[in-house]
Amino acid sequence: MIDIVLVGGGHAHLFVLEAFARAPLEGVRLTLIAKEAFAPYSGMLPGRVSGQYPLDAGEIDLRRLAAKAGARFLHAPASAIDRTHRRILIDGHSPVSYDLLSLDVGIVPDVASIAGAATNALVVKPISTFRERLEGLLADIGEGRCRNLAVVGGGPAGFELAHALRRRTKAPAGEDSGQASVSLIAGGELLSGLPERGRQLARRSLERSKIALVESARVVRIDPDTVILDDGRSLPADAALVATAAAAPPILERSGLACDRRGFVRLRETLQAEDDDRIFAAGDCGSLIGQERPKAGVFAVRQGPVLAENLRRAALGRPLVRYQAQQAYLMLLALSNGEAIAARGRLALQSHLAFRLKDRIDRGFVARFGGG
Ligand SMILES: Cc1cc2nc3c(=O)[nH]c(=O)nc-3n(C[C@H](O)[C@H](O)[C@H](O)COP(=O)(O)OP(=O)(O)OC[C@H]3O[C@@H](n4cnc5c(N)ncnc54)[C@H](O)[C@@H]3O)c2cc1C
Incomplete structure (x- = not known):
């Protein structure tokens, strides 16, 4: 055997x-x-x-x-x-x-360089235990206890999560004033793996969704209601999600x-x-x-x-096959307005169709393995 x-x-x-x-x-x-x-x-x-x-x-x-x-x-x-x-x-x-x-x-997760992250933030990775931690956050949002939200991490996960929080907290049309604030703190450059056109679209999408982008500043400490940056600035945050490198x-x-x-x-x-x-x-x-x-x-x-x-x-006992990693791959980033940015190699576009494609791919994957 x-x-x-x-x-x-x-x-x-x-x-x-x-x-x-x-x-x-x-x-x-x-x-x-x-x-x-x-x-x-x-x-x-x-x-x-x-x-x-x-x-x-x-x-x-x-x-x-x-x-x-x-x-x-x-x-x-x-x-x-x-x-x-x-x-x-x-x-x-x-x-x-x-x-x-x-x-x-x-x-x-690797949050050793961010004081207070382990206790005061919702660390996204590993995602296998994210659900139970997310439930608490969504309850707080639902009951209006989170007026200021911050996402730490300028990669695809952080970017999508900032848009997801915006969608979750969106005020009804024409009632912008009561809307929760969402900030995205990118540490270095936003979405450094994307082509320039993709980054342009991403920055514009944040602006349109009223998500405040902070680039080239690293979070050094997370307190229960504030995020502190390495340049001395601080941002109000009733809740912080951390999606930095692991x-x-x-x-x-x-x-x-x-x-x-x-x-x-x-x-x-x-x-x-x-x-x-x-x-x-x-x-x-x-x-x-x-x-x-x-x-x-x-x-x-x-x-x-x-x-x-x-x-x-x-x-x-047979000879093994070789894996060749592809150079370019399709990245689909969901936005808060029902569109997605699609990027592959040097090309990037933004559309509703890309959002629907992402939904189809994701649902197809999960269904393949019997998930719901
Ligand atoms: C918010 C978010 C969105 C993302 N979106 C995308 C996306 O759209 N496209 C994309 O390509 N990537 C995306 N990623 C990245 C993606 O999640 C990871 O690259 C992917 O999950 C890695 O898969 P994996 O098979 O390596 O391991 P994982 O999916 O991380 O699974 C590892 C499993 O091993 C288990 N495990 C760990 N240690 C042990 C142990 N000692 N004993 C037994 N079990 C153990 C864990 O519990 C876990 O279930 C996203 C990440 C995040 C955080």
């Missing part, structure tokens, strides 16, 4: 479970160890904040997917990888042995696997760890040697089928 163990219920592992459900492999036992029983689809998260989707939309039931794939499901956090004895140590559970191991554990889960570095300077596992094109043929990884927790890309779900999704194929091939 060959033991394939999947750690983490990230986007790439959904494809592995799907592939094994479609074509089980004789002589292989599949196990999924996941800290959370439901995998939230990140693309729909801003829509859950804005009210476009119900609060529990886009949650994929990992237990059900595992059952379909004939996999054991362990709902627990893996605490360490014992590579000498080829087993996973799990909090509150006996160790699980592996012949082949795959890691899709995402990222952990860090590697400590389990990776503790494993002794070769990692990049930020602690993400260095991967070959086969999605195998640089220094261990038995260990694969995908999604945000991996760093593809020579093909480094931004941490985005789109890469985890593209790696999923390759990972599934290679785990199968490795179990059968």
Whole structure:
């Protein structure tokens, strides 16, 4: 019996479970160890904040997917990888042995440089625990307790969340005066990964939605009602959402696997760890040697089928296929007015059609894996 163990219920592992459900492999036992029983689809998260989707939309039931794939499901956090004895140590559970191991554990929040963030802000990543924290914020907004909202982080997640909060708090037409204020603090340049045209559209969209943009100033402290910037300025904020860059889960570095300077596992094109043929990884927790890309779900999704194929091939002792990360990819950023900015390579446009396309892609992904 060959033991394939999947750690983490990230986007790439959904494809592995799907592939094994479609074509089980004789002589292989599949196990999924996941800290959370439901995998939230990140693309729909801003829509859950804005009210476009119900609060529990886009949650994929990992237990059900595992059952379909004939996999054991362990709902627990893996605490360490014992590579000498080829087993996973799990909090509150006996160790699980592996012949082949795959890691899709995402990222952990990194708010060490922002004093007070852990206690006074809603830290967006990891998104698997975001829902319960979001419920409180939405209740406060609904009951008018949040007049000033701040989003920290000028990447796609922060940008979309600022628009989502604007949509959620929009005053009825013609009643702008009572509307909550929303600020977006970008740290560096807003959406630095977008082409110039995309950034122009993004800045204009913020202006039109009355979202105050602060660029080139970093948040150093978050108090219960104020956000303090490194240039001494302060902004009123009854609630702050933090969507800044995140860090590697400590389990990776503790494993002794070769990692990049930020602690993400260095991967070959086969999605195998640089220094261990038995260990694969995908999604945000991996760093593809020579093909480094931004941490985005789109890469985890593209790696999923390759990972599934290679785990199968490795179990059968067949040569592995190579993953080639695409240079350009379509980015769709939802705005508060029912439009979206679509950007790919050097091109960018803004339209209602792009919003509908994003909605279709996101709903299609979730439906594929049985989510609602
Ligand atoms: C608001 C927001 C919007 C976004 N929108 C987009 C978008 O539109 N398009 C896009 O491409 N990207 C988007 N992203 C980025 C996207 O969320 C991530 O890149 C993507 O989720 C990474 O997927 P993953 O498979 O690496 O892991 P994840 O989806 O992060 O999943 C990792 C899973 O592993 C589990 N886990 C972690 N540690 C352990 C452990 N020790 N043991 C067991 N289980 C563990 C976690 O609980 C989690 O469920 C967005 C991010 C945010 C915050």
